[in-house]
Amino acid sequence: MTLQLRVYVPPHPLIKHWLAVARDASTPSVLFRSAIAELGRWLTYEAAREWLPTFETTVQTPLAETGATLIDPEVPVAVVPILRAGLGLLEGAQGLLPLASIYHLGLVRDEATLEPLCYLNKLPEKFDPQTRVLITDPMLATGGSIMATMAELTHRGIDPTLVRIVSVIAAPQALQKLSAAYPGLIIYTACIDEGLNEQGFIIPGLGDAGDRIFGT
Numbered sequence: 001m002t003l004q005l006r007v008y009v010p011p012h013p014l015i016k017h018w019l020a021v022a023r024d025a026s027t028p029s030v031l032f033r034s035a036i037a038e039l040g041r042w043l044t045y046e047a048a049r050e051w052l053p054t055f056e057t058t059v060q061t062p063l064a065e066t067g068a069t070l071i072d073p074e075v076p077v078a079v080v081p082i083l084r085a086g087l088g089l090l091e092g093a094q095g096l097l098p099l100a101s102i103y104h105l106g107l108v109r110d111e112a113t114l115e116p117l118c119y120l121n122k123l124p125e126k127f128d129p130q131t132r133v134l135i136t137d138p139m140l141a142t143g144g145s146i147m148a149t150m151a152e153l154t155h156r157g158i159d160p161t162l163v164r165i166v167s168v169i170a171a172p173q174a175l176q177k178l179s180a181a182y183p184g185l186i187i188y189t190a191c192i193d194e195g196l197n198e199q200g201f202i203i204p205g206l207g208d209a210g211d212r213i214f215g216t
Contacts, residue, residue, distance in 0.1 A: 040092030
């Protein structure tokens, strides 16, 4: 079976609503932060469908024994927020994945070259090969940061087919790079935008997500 990048844009009214709030330039930082957290929650909910490991068992109700499905706690789940903007999505994701380990990865874009520079890497030397990894990054723009993140993860033993990426907005340029390098990836985003401007920002986009989240 040939692997192919899959990008899901869930048609959920709550996702559409919070995306509209996040796009609005007049949205204050405190409400923008709430919008990103809510998008993290609902996009993670969609991403977890058919991704979280489960096992079949039985439980005893007050009246009878019945079959049941539970999430398997023995299979590791990790969330990797790409700092700093990925922290905005982490709040919503962590509420749905309370047992997940959180590994921070700090990347900053060189505005001259548009290439990512790593300033913090808290990833372990090796992951269990069955680890499910959820990456949170609000903006998939040039693709530099997410490509660097995937390189770090695969170097440490992560299977790209077990990775889910949650983003608010994705540009075709980033998706094309990911498709060529990691065709088994699955991405959940609120919208695929038109493209990038000369500065590498997504158009129409929502501005600098990190600055708007943290009010800087």
